[in-house]
Amino acid sequence: MRETTTVRPKPLLRPVRPAGWWFDALLLAVFVALTGALAGGLLLDLDLTVSAWAFDHDPAPLYWTARVFNLLGQGGWLLMPVSGALALAVAWRRHSVRPLLFVAGAFLLTTLTIGPLKLWTDRAAPTASVKEPFLAPEEAVEIFNRLPAGAYSMSYPSGHVANAIVWYGVIAALLVAFTAGRLPVAAYRLVRFAPPAILLVTTTYLNFHWLTDGLAALALGLLLDRILHRVRWDDVPLPGWLREWDRPFTSYP
Template sequence: MQETRTVRRKVRLRPVRPGGWWFDVLLVAGFGALTWALAAGHLLDLDLAVRRWTVDHDPAALWWTARILNLLGQGGALLMPVAGGLAVAVAWRARSVRPLLLVAATFLVTYLTIGPLKVWTDRAAPSAVTKEPFLAPEVAVPIFNHQLPPGTYDMGYPSGHVANAIVWYGVIAVLLVALTAGRLPVGAYRLVRFAPPVILLCTTTYLGYHWLTDGLAALLLGWFLDRLLHRVPWNDLPLPARLRGWDGRYPDGRHTDGRHTEPTN
């Protein structure tokens, strides 16, 4: 009697662009250097100058436009439900549980990194200067300010809106490519992928939700997390026995040789 053997897929990390780990190290080093500079008192004048400019240039039409566009960064109310709905649609169509694993991993990665960093760095929002508790600028702008008064919003660094936008819209773009079987127009893909982080960097700074450096730090952190998630070979990860009935491969926006592809027209 011939023995039946189970052939396992070889699991290899997917390449990202720019390739190699050097760029990931550069992103982490940049985040660390920016955090150190703020802790040492550098760049605080830049944050204050940008905030003064936004306060002096706040016509109602521009403020409301920024307020509406800022809703693009609502994680619990928008990003996670949209990504989850797309993952369910792709999973059902491809008979694959793997899109759900991508969304679950994204939630865990963002939850275990962005939130703890906010708590650790203890930075007030710029709006604390103009709204209750009406802090002096030199009190609101420092990082690692563990002497902030009770009730102060003190989880400003890095910006969760910006970091989440990079990570979650990257996932949404991949799922849209999968759902459309690669027929998503290039322009639509790039718009979903890159526009929200830029919009949220501008709107969170303009509205006084975050200092400029909060958003810059979030860009570095979010890009790093995004690259980690895109390195994972979701189609090749071994699954437990109970999930193997839904072990289909789904189009994840990549060629079989590992090169990332944007959808073609």
């Protein structure tokens, strides 16, 4: 009698590091706790102190250097176009639409979370004290403010930082796929981690965001990044007419 073997079903989600859901819960707890602390009036003095120091220490060479590096966080004409171009290149090389699904997933995930949170928290940027609506710093720093909709009432969390964590993770993963896994580890880590760190510093120094905007964005961005990379993009169901372009996409280590 032939012995039958059982085939283990493939896990629905990919493992991420650190493994398990405890780190996701920790990141969410940090974001909620930080938001609650700001709503209760805590940490506002810290934000005001850091902002005042940045306003008082902005010599032109340092200021414009920070402005140039801050361009790393431009989503509309840098992050998404670069990600889209890389996804198309990998899709053509692999003859698979799955890299495009990866980019679409990142777009949906960031659009449905970061923007609505900014609208909900209604926090002005530090520069709202020197530009319209010319708020006093003590008023601009408040979260859950009652401000008119506009460019200076969507500061929390920092979209530059949160988007950078997600999109540079996508770019790094696509570079791994494009190079067929031959991308040096040092280059992968540089693309993955350097831009978010630079943007945390530059957006705070330039007074585009309060310090706590960036810290909250770190927690949120890491959480979104883990969610995105948990998905097994090779196993997402596709319609039959895409059968010729339904090939595995193993773009991330």
